[in-house]
Amino acid sequence: MRLPKLLLFILALSIISCASKKEDEKTPFEFGVWITAHKERTNADYAQEFAKYKNAGIDEVLINTGTDPKLLKRLVPIAKENGLRVHAWIMAMNRPGDSIALQHPDWYAVSKEGKSCFDNRPYVDYYQWLCPTRKESRNHVLGLVEELAKVDGIESVHLDYIRFPDIFLPIGLLPKYNLVQDEELPQYDFCYCDECIKAFEKIHHKNPKESHNTSIDMEWKNFRLNAIKAVVDDAYKIVHKYHKNLTAAVFPYPEMADHMVRQRWDKWDIDEVYPMIYHGFYNEEVDWVGYATKQGVSDLLRKKTKINTGVYLPAFKSPEELKEAILLAKENGAKGVCFYDGPAITPEQLRTIKETKESLK
Template sequence: MKKREFLKVFGVGTIGAIALSSITWGCGGTEHKKGLKNWAWIHPLESSDPSHSADEWKKLLTNLKRWGIDSALLLTQNSSIISQVLPIAKQVGVELHAWIIALNWPDKTTMKEHPSWYVVNGKGESSVDKPAYVDDYNWLCPSNPEVVEFMKKRVLELCTIDGLAGVHLDYIRYPDVVLAPAHKSKYNIPQDDFVHPASDYCYCEVCRSQFKKLSGVDPVTMSDQATNQAWLNFRYDSVTNLVNELYDTAHKSGKVLSAAVFPTPYLSKFRVRQDWVKWKLDYVMTMIYHSYEGKPVEWIETATREGVEALSGKFPYYSGLHLAQLTPKELGLATKLSLKAGADGFVVFPGNKMSEEYWKYIEMGIS
């Protein structure tokens, strides 16, 4: 499976302090209820012709603005694309953030020069040589101080771009430990909810020595690797510490930091070791892609409430809604249920697929 297809299948696609967000809320062109803010995860355009693409960007962003979207999360780390889109976004009144794939880093040069930066599973296999699930599931280890510096550099480069509002982290997690029901059946793996060594990360030298320093135990020698609470906490904290460093990096440059995360606090920890309620963020976007979990549309309300209640207002919460899983009418219901459950707004994926029809039902839901 190619990266792009995989991103689609896995629903990637999704975004920074309460004080900052209260300034930006309500500054958009579309009238919202007080405090409400809506977002779109958008992909770069297919066209490589700059003169054509300027017109296409204007059309997309103008439409999004008309459809109640205040901020766009643009999937690129390419400063020339960002520089092209920024003035257009400013002109139409859409705030722009750079959306980046954080730790899934199938870069051949990095793998060759720094194989020790990559995660190792419970069988001792590196994700460089034996990636889980798909060929490019090569993941950086968040515990490694050199990876932390590398990630800070990536974020800092984006933070030097004038006019960019912030950086949005996606794939800021471990590789999937336990896949959601809709994904599990696609792979030749045990179809249960247990943690198996082949998808249990990370047992790299850095993780082993850091955990041994903390607990006195080398995790490879433990008989309860899958359930040991201290070892689980170490992995949650490893991602949390990285996010917190990146938050400080962004804020020192006057930018905000946000992240795309799994649907609920429980599922995020269980599936990918994200303990996002503890993170330092300006905004969080949950990917509440109900079909992947085998749930009905109504589950969006339950999942949103779990997240909102766990956060207790620590930072704004946006329900991420997958257009491919929702008819226009269902999207209207999903936005309504998200707001009822206490979300500060919603984020649609992919924003490039938004339409007048979808907006008609959203408007009915939120008016």
């Protein structure tokens, strides 16, 4: 008896789905931690810190070395000896104190008000954003990415601040700056430098500075989304040339990231993303960790990109809340969970992380 083609197709899909489910069940749910390294600390200090993480069930460390390949080379073997994988964490478009960039004031992003991040920084003094469109500034960032990618033993180059400055802050942070952001404010709207305007005019034959309402000008918004995407996609090619992966810390789910910081990460060429689902920043309850994870996973269904849910440790009021967040991330499709940040982990939280990890085996 010959089965109808539709039935055969459904049967094939079912087999593929079951195989995929079995494969997911074999894949361990992994834990990571973001840390910032300082060259003044000794190797023994780091060995002790890394051993502490490993003992708590943590699998990987995402290390900010201030984009210093030498320090990264020093730390990789220490982490590996303690059973941890290493990712090279880099501040990408936000480059506070970058000695090379500071020699080039024209490299910096410019607000709608016409003020440059070189000497007029939005929100905080360390917001020194480079323009992703200008050839020289983007090549500088990509050059830093390449130097990190050359380091033997790392899993990935991990991009952070791979976006524009916040057009909207998380609602929970607004009181800190005594701000109300009910609309797009010109002092937080970037980038309107000459290079961006020229490139946009070449494509769309209009000047965004003359737009009646830039907040609803989709061409102008997409131009900036695509400027960030172009940097990521080029970084992906560079990193893969050295047989490493590209990962990134991003804002919660793509639609929110798009709205808040011109970051549409579901369209990037990238291996894994670590959305920073910091529920306290948004005045949300712990269950929002599951919601935002699910949204991101859903937006990536047609891509191979994996999600690791980032959580902010100081926001948890109890060990039970931390455990709940970890389990919600797993239940909603994350590959793992990453904790911000290493030094903030309390002994009580370490015990919770360890117990939760063991319960998932």
